[in-house]
Amino acid sequence: MRGFTHTLRRELRLALRQGGDSLLVVMFFVLVVVLFPLGVGPEPGILSRIGAGIIWVSALLAAMLSMDRLYQSDFEDGSLELLVLSPTPLEIIVLAKAAAHWLTTGLPLIAASPLLGLLLNLEAEGIAVMLASLALGTPALSLVGAIGAALVLGARRGGVLISLLILPLFIPILIFGVGAVDAALLELTYRPQLMVLGALLLLAAALSPWAAAAAVRQAVA
Amino acid sequence: MVVFSGTQLTCIRGERLVFEDLGFSVEEGAALYLTGANGSGKSSLLRVMAALQRPAAGELCWNEADVWDDIPAHHDRTRYVGHADGVKPVLSIGENLAFWAAISATRPEPAGHGVQTALSRVGLGELSDMPARFLSAGQRRRLNLARLLASPARLWLLDEPAAGLDEESAAVLESMIASHLARGGMAVVATHDAVPAGARRLELP
Numbered sequence: 001m002r003g004f005t006h007t008l009r010r011e012l013r014l015a016l017r018q019g020g021d022s023l024l025v026v027m028f029f030v031l032v033v034v035l036f037p038l039g040v041g042p043e044p045g046i047l048s049r050i051g052a053g054i055i056w057v058s059a060l061l062a063a064m065l066s067m068d069r070l071y072q073s074d075f076e077d078g079s080l081e082l083l084v085l086s087p088t089p090l091e092i093i094v095l096a097k098a099a100a101h102w103l104t105t106g107l108p109l110i111a112a113s114p115l116l117g118l119l120l121n122l123e124a125e126g127i128a129v130m131l132a133s134l135a136l137g138t139p140a141l142s143l144v145g146a147i148g149a150a151l152v153l154g155a156r157r158g159g160v161l162i163s164l165l166i167l168p169l170f171i172p173i174l175i176f177g178v179g180a181v182d183a184a185l186l187e188l189t190y191r192p193q194l195m196v197l198g199a200l201l202l203l204a205a206a207l208s209p210w211a212a213a214a215a216v217r218q219a220v221a
Numbered sequence: 222m223v224v225f226s227g228t229q230l231t232c233i234r235g236e237r238l239v240f241e242d243l244g245f246s247v248e249e250g251a252a253l254y255l256t257g258a259n260g261s262g263k264s265s266l267l268r269v270m271a272a273l274q275r276p277a278a279g280e281l282c283w284n285e286a287d288v289w290d291d292i293p294a295h296h297d298r299t300r301y302v303g304h305a306d307g308v309k310p311v312l313s314i315g316e317n318l319a320f321w322a323a324i325s326a327t328r329p330e331p332a333g334h335g336v337q338t339a340l341s342r343v344g345l346g347e348l349s350d351m352p353a354r355f356l357s358a359g360q361r362r363r364l365n366l367a368r369l370l371a372s373p374a375r376l377w378l379l380d381e382p383a384a385g386l387d388e389e390s391a392a393v394l395e396s397m398i399a400s401h402l403a404r405g406g407m408a409v410v411a412t413h414d415a416v417p418a419g420a421r422r423l424e425l426p
Contacts, residue, residue, distance in 0.1 A: 007324065085272075085273060085296050086325050087296045087297040
């Protein structure tokens, strides 16, 4: 547990001082969403119909953007070897890194999404459910992404490769995330979708540290 | 008494046979110096000793128990200093060392004190609050070596620790190793420099 907080604090400190990364991710997210009305035309009916999907897909792409950096700098400067060799279980360290990734990218994305929802003419009920679905879905993205980032360590063009590896795994999260918002907009019950998202998050939290730690060990061996 | 030993170790890296049928032993309070040409496998052997890499064949033993049966315990009692220093340029020197000391300690200890002492010993005591990006290569190496003092462990695995150090710091390193051995610690050091008189030495072919 102490190892978790120490690693989390270090990662957050690194992210804050290197700066830029979170801001870049949010800017990318906002820009992609803003492009859609320009592409499909500013008809409010269409936009509010597809708004949830636009925001969710853009959030997926934005979360991918910084994913390949998760271990890259540690890998390059030798810190990753030392992390593997520390008595703190690597699974805990990986979990802390995923948590830091969520706090620096997932959380800002969630914070920016209500405004984008308004721009896309989503109803208030839909925006509230979208926030809930993003809050459950984005941590799962960071956790699953932590596996992908470990797998592409040492590969050339890891950034592209990780998208190919990980985006297919994001499909269930996307389906239930958008499904919850659509259900809310149609005034149906959206609770089951959110519960499935919660289940996916728990599954990712339970499994991904093991898988990512194994991949990291493979990469430094 | 032999504490740490390896028998018939074989190491393969990227389909290339680095060494085979290699044995070594380290006794309590003793150092083992690894010498040999570039590419002879000194670093690979140290990585095998650190359990960073599994040997293709052979056995690695600590007190006659297989190291690979209890990896966390092995990581707890070894400190590895490799070629890469693992220094984060945006963190201060003190923060860099404090993090490594914190995650290497399995028992909660009063933090901060050990870090400052370790930094003073390697001559970085005054610079604790300076961002590490201003450090020279030699100073980064000294910061890396300070980990050995900030989070003590019984076995030190040092891969050319004196690379990039000035004479004065190399002397500090030597006295660090000497006092570590005097307390019953062990060290395996890969080096191209002269091996101290009387020290055990393993020449890699």
